[in-house]
Amino acid sequence: MQDITNILEKYYNIKPLKIEKIRKVYKISSSEGDYCLKEYKNKEHESLHFQMEVLHHLQGNNFQSTYTIIPTIEKKLLISHNNHTYFLADWINGEAFNFSNLNQLKKAAQALANLHNYSLKLNVNKEVRVRSSFHKPPQFLHVKIGPYYNSMILERLLYLQRKYSYHELLTAIQLFEEAISFFPYQKYKKLWNSEQKEQAFVHGDYNYSNIILSPNNNAFLIDFDNVNFNIRITDLIFLIQLHMGTDGRYISDILRSYHQIRPLSQLEFDIIKSQLLVPAKAYWKMNIQEKVQQELTPSFIKSYISPFLKRDLFAKVKNLSFEKVFITEKEN
Numbered sequence: 001m002q003d004i005t006n007i008l009e010k011y012y013n014i015k016p017l018k019i020e021k022i023r024k025v026y027k028i029s030s031s032e033g034d035y036c037l038k039e040y041k042n043k044e045h046e047s048l049h050f051q052m053e054v055l056h057h058l059q060g061n062n063f064q065s066t067y068t069i070i071p072t073i074e075k076k077l078l079i080s081h082n083n084h085t086y087f088l089a090d091w092i093n094g095e096a097f098n099f100s101n102l103n104q105l106k107k108a109a110q111a112l113a114n115l116h117n118y119s120l121k122l123n124v125n126k127e128v129r130v131r132s133s134f135h136k137p138p139q140f141l142h143v144k145i146g147p148y149y150n151s152m153i154l155e156r157l158l159y160l161q162r163k164y165s166y167h168e169l170l171t172a173i174q175l176f177e178e179a180i181s182f183f184p185y186q187k188y189k190k191l192w193n194s195e196q197k198e199q200a201f202v203h204g205d206y207n208y209s210n211i212i213l214s215p216n217n218n219a220f221l222i223d224f225d226n227v228n229f230n231i232r233i234t235d236l237i238f239l240i241q242l243h244m245g246t247d248g249r250y251i252s253d254i255l256r257s258y259h260q261i262r263p264l265s266q267l268e269f270d271i272i273k274s275q276l277l278v279p280a281k282a283y284w285k286m287n288i289q290e291k292v293q294q295e296l297t298p299s300f301i302k303s304y305i306s307p308f309l310k311r312d313l314f315a316k317v318k319n320l321s322f323e324k325v326f327i328t329e330k331e332n
Contacts, residue, residue: 025038040084053128065111066220093214123199157176168301175279200229
């Protein structure tokens with residue numbers, strides 16, 4: 001830890017009392033308080049400048065639900081040291097959200113909506129290399145929504161079916177092709193153009209590990225490594241797909257909680273609904289499993305994929321309507 005101590009003393013004039021490595025960051029305890037030092041390899045340096053622009057934008061607009069970047073003695077936000085890049089922020093005390101707890105899941109949806117209320121009009125220094133899904137063609141890893149993403153999943157499913165010939169994969173393909181037929185392309189194009197004009201951006205990895213529940217029950221967002229210009233509901237779709245439950249029981253809860261803080265339009269709702277018909281979670285699990293184990297076994301398919309390919313879930317999503325989710329709830 002001597003190298004970390006040297007960085008803190010040289011660039012920040014901070015004398016650490018204790019240094020702990022927690023996940024991908026260092027927790028720094030000092031007489032002035034606790035800090036978070038995050039380390040990156042220098043090849044990731046370009047994306048960090050864009051991340052700093054986003055955090056500066058949020059802080060400048062009084063968004064208080066994330067960490068504050070601590071500048072160096074020379075007023076720099078990033079430092080390079082021994083082929084690594086670092087930034088320092090205040091440490092946020094708390095614990096990761098538990099999305100098996102419905103109240104915390106709903107609170108996370110509200111926190112996301114709050115972020116999205118501030119995720120507009122991001123003016124980036126022209127010297128900074130932006131991360132954007134509005135580029136043509138859109139970058140697959142940052143999109144997670146729309147026809148380009150859908151075609152990538154379908155192509156992958158067809159490849160896996162040719163390789164393994166499992167019945168469940170054929171079911172996934174059939175459901176996927178049906179889902180694609182419901183995709184409102186013209187509405188998507190309209191929203192895409194609108195969000196691009198508004199310079200909208202997303203968190204990019206909105207999951208329980210990147211949301212901290214503070215001791216006073218406030219939600220704080222961390223880890224903006226995947227932040228990029230994109231349609232804001234991309235984050236919401238990702239959250240719902242991961243945590244809606246195998247029978248879709250939490251879809252309306254998540255949507256309503258988000259809607260309370262940032263009202264969704266009919267256009268946004270229609271696109272969200274169309275993307276929930278896509279068996280994205282099944283695709284992610286298959287993709288990860290094959291990378292780790294080099295193959296998909298019948299037992300894995302049965303245990304992890306089959307629950308996401310139920311017709312009743314597909315029908316439940318198809319039957320969702322803006323009125324049922326929002327207006328009926330408001331009247332009740």
